[in-house]
Amino acid sequence: MDFLLQVLDFFRHLDTHLAEIVGRYGGWAYGILFAIIFCETGLVVTPILPGDSLLFAAGAIAATGAIDVRVLWVLLTVAAILGDTVNYWIGSAVGLRVFKEDAKVLKTAYLRRTQAFFAKHGGKTIILARFIPIVRTYAPFVAGASSMNYAKFLTYNVVGGVLWITLFLLGGFFFGNIPFVKENFELVVIVIVLLSVAPAVVELVKSRRAARRGGDLRPDSV
Numbered sequence: 582m583d584f585l586l587q588v589l590d591f592f593r594h595l596d597t598h599l600a601e602i603v604g605r606y607g608g609w610a611y612g613i614l615f616a617i618i619f620c621e622t623g624l625v626v627t628p629i630l631p632g633d634s635l636l637f638a639a640g641a642i643a644a645t646g647a648i649d650v651r652v653l654w655v656l657l658t659v660a661a662i663l664g665d666t667v668n669y670w671i672g673s674a675v676g677l678r679v680f681k682e683d684a685k686v687l688k689t690a691y692l693r694r695t696q697a698f699f700a701k702h703g704g705k706t707i708i709l710a711r712f713i714p715i716v717r718t719y720a721p722f723v724a725g726a727s728s729m730n731y732a733k734f735l736t737y738n739v740v741g742g743v744l745w746i747t748l749f750l751l752g753g754f755f756f757g758n759i760p761f762v763k764e765n766f767e768l769v770v771i772v773i774v775l776l777s778v779a780p781a782v783v784e785l786v787k788s789r790r791a792a793r794r795g796g797d798l799r800p801d802s803v
Contacts, residue, residue, distance in 0.1 A: 625672075636753065668718070672722035691716075694716060695720055704729070
């Protein structure tokens with residue numbers, strides 16, 4: 582319970598905690614941010630790490646001059662692309678057998694949701710998934726496990742990674758220090774999270790409606 586409260590506090594006061602990290606560790610903060618983004622995208626067991634909100638907060642802090650936004654953009658873009666690449670090859674090596682219905686992290690439900698996105702959007706899922714928590718972490722793993730052509734995957738990976746980092750990092754850089762945003766940063770983080778999960782919620786609602794109409798919920802029928 583204490584751990585969950587600490588995680589919640591970190592999310593609620595992301596700007597403050599991130600500023601403390603930058604102030605305390607200086608240049609090492611680049612490495613810490615790199616590691617978080619890499620793990621959030623590259624390790625299928627860490628989907629709860631902050632992504633969108635972290636990028637926005639990092640951009641806001643960069644706007645104060647505490648860290649260089651250009652260096653940050655390069656490092657985090659590399660982290661996002663490298664993370665998806667590692668996740669792809671892990672999925673290729675391990676396959677889908679590690680997912681279980683009753684698992685705490687590797688839930689079959691998450692897998693089905695990601696497979697449904699692939700069935701509907703094809704390779705573009707790698708780009709779209711960048712903006713959807715949890716799906717973002719599982720998409721490259723499923724791509725690898727499903728033997729998606731690597732050249733095609735890499736193209737979508739690079740495009741998606743660049744778009745994701747650019748939009749949220751620069752969004753924070755240009756808008757994160759507006760007085761209203763600074764004074765209501767917790768609310769802004771909540772809005773960012775809600776907007777990020779909205780597409781997944783819409784898909785879930787559609788799936789449940791289809792189920793009530795007698796539709797087949799298997800991924801290849803979504």
